[in-house]
Amino acid sequence: MTMDPSFLLMLSNLLHLHNHLDPTSSLLSDSHGPSTTAGISPTATLSSTSAAPLLFFTIASVLSYAASLRSSSSAANDQNKNSNSNDPTDYSVSAFRALSTEHIWTMEAPVRDAQWRSSYGLSYPVFTTVVDKLKPYIAQSNLSLPTDYAVAMVLSRLAHGYSAKTIASRYSLDPYLVSKITNTVTRLLATKLYPEFIKIPVSRRRLHETTQAFEELTSLPNMCGAIDGSPVKLHRLPPDQELLNHPSAYRCRYGFPAVLLQVVADHKKIFWDVCVKAPGGTDDATHFRDSLLYNRLTSADIIWDKVINVRGHHVRPYIVGDWCYPLLSFLLTPFSWNGTGTPAQISFDAALMRGRSVVVDAIGLLKGRWRILQDLNVGLNHAPQTIVACCVLHNLCQIAREPEPPIWKEPEETGPPARALENEKSFYYFGESLRQAMADDLHQRLPSR
Template identity: 30%
Template structure:
C-alpha cells in the first residue's frame, strides 16, 4: 500500500478512530494504530509478534485491530462495496461484453472458505468438506475483479447453493429488486436482463447462469457456451486469489471470535477494492494457492527482519 493510499485510509477512518490524550496517559497515535491493524491483516502474524514489532502490548494490538475493522465496517465498506446504480450496471455489462463477448453479464459469483479455530459452540457446523473449520465468504465481482456484493459469516459445512439462498442477494434478486429488470438486451431474439455467472454448484436462475453439465453428449454450441462461461468466471477466482494474497490473515487459522473474523473479512474485501482501484502494485508471487491448506499463524521471517522494520516504523511514527 502506497503512502498516498495509507493517508487516504487514515483520513477516512479518522472521525471514528481518533482518540484524545488524558491526564493519565497519552493515546497511541492514530497513524500507528492504523498501521498496526494493516500489518496484522496483511501478514496474519501473531498478536505478540505485531506488538513486539510496534513496541506495544498484545492488548493494544488486539484493540487496534477491533477498532480498525469496526470503523472500516462503518465508513469504508459502504463506500467501497456498493450496490451498482443503473449507470454502473451498464458500464460493467459493456466491459464484460468487450472482454469476453458475454452480453448483459454484470459479474461472477463464488464462495471461499476462511479458516478459523473451532468455536466452542456448534463447532461441527464449521467443519467443511476439506477437513478443517471455516466460515464462508460469498462474493460477487465485476469484470475488473472488484467486489460489489459480499456475504460472510455462515458455517463452512454449508453448500455454496445454501449460502446463496440465505444471503440478501438471493432474497432481493428472487423478488426482482436486485437487477434492473427493465433493462434488457436482445440475444438471439430473446430479451435478456442483467445476470451474473456461477459454477455448477449454484442453481440456475434467470439472473444467474451456469455451465451445462458435461454428460459427454454436449452439442458444439453448448461446449462453446461452457468455454465462454469458464473464461469469464476466472475473474472471481483471481479476485479471491488477490484478496488472500494481499491480506494473508485470510489464509491462516484465525483465533478471534467468529463475529470479529467476519468483520475482518468484510474489511479485507473493502481494502481489496481500495488497493485495486488506486492501482496499487501486486506481486504475482503473493497469489494464494488454489487449494492451499490453512496454516497456524506464525511470523516466519519477521523476527529476522524485525530490527530494521521496527527502526523504520519508529522513525516514521516518531514513537
C-alpha cells in the same frame, strides 16, 4: 568510573600545554610522579590552586563527553543497522514511526511506496486515504494511539498475518490493546467504508462499462458480475464453539475449520457484493440463498436499467457462477460440470467460465495481499468483520491500481450440481430457456468472429 584512554591522552596533552605556558605551577612536577599518562590523578588535578589547570581540565572533560556521546550515538546506529539487517522489514508501529519522519518527503515516490507496501500491503497514498477516511470515527473510539499509528498496526496484521500476541511481544505492547485496536479498525472498515467502496453496479455508466467489458472477455451480452464462495481458514475454533457438538459445521470441503466468504466481482476484479454469514461446512448454494443479495434479486429490488433481446428473450443483467450455484434467471451456470453437451452448450460453458475466472482471480488477490485470510487468527466473533475489512481494502487497492501480488491458489472445487428449490422453479425455467437461447446465439456467431 573507568577512564577512556582517548580522554587520558587528551588530558595529558592539555596538561603538557599548561606546563609550557605556566611552568611555576606545574601539575606534572616530581611530587606527582613521572610524567606519564597512566600516573595522572584526576583528584590531584582538581586540588590545584591555579585556575589554569582547572580551565584545561574543564575543556578536556567537555571534549571527552562530546566524544563519548558521538561514540554512543554511532554504536546505537550500528546496532539499529544490525537489527534492521536481521529483520529487514518492521511491520508495525515502530516501522511506521521510522518511515513517517520527514525523510519520507525526500524519497522518490516509487521507493517510498515500495517500502509502504512491504510493511502495510498498500502504497503511501492509499494508506493516507484510509487514515483520512477513518480519522473521524477513530477519534470517537477512545483508542490510545493516533489514527495513523492505529491503522498502521492493523494493516501490518492484515498484510502479514501476525497474531495479536506476536505484535504485542515484538513491540512491548499489551495484547489486549492490540486486539482492541484491530477490532475497532476492522469494524469501521467493514461498516463505515463498505458502502463507499463496495457497490452494486446500478448506475447506467458503470453498468454499461461492466457489461461491455465482460462481453469483450466472453462474447456473452449483459453479464455484470461473477459469483463464488471461498472458505477462510480459522486458526482454531474457540473451546466454547467445540462444546456445542457442531465442530463439523465449520469443517470446509478442504478439511480445515473455516467460515465461508461469498463475493461478486466485476471485470476489474473489484467486489461489488460481499457476504460472510455461514460456517465453512455450508455449501455455496445455501450460503447464497441466505444472503441479502439473493433476497434483493428474487424480490426485484435491484433495478438494472438495461435490457437486450436474444432470440426473443428479454435478457436483463445477470451474474455467472459454477455448478455449485442454482440456475436462475439472474444467475447463469454451466450446462455441465464435466464438459459434456452439444457443441453450442460446450461453447457457452467455456465462455461462461472465462467470465467466472475474474472472481477466482479476485479471491486469489485478496488472500495474496491480506495474508491473515490464509490462517485467520482472530476470535470467531470478529472473523466476519475482519474478512469484510480485507475486501474493502482489496477494492481500494484495485481502484488505485496497486501492483497485484502473487495470487493465492486454492484447490479445484468439487461437489454435486446445485438444484433449484420449489419456490425457485419459475426463476429456473426462465433461466434454462434463456441459457439455451444464449448458447445457440453464441454458437451461431462463433464462425464469424
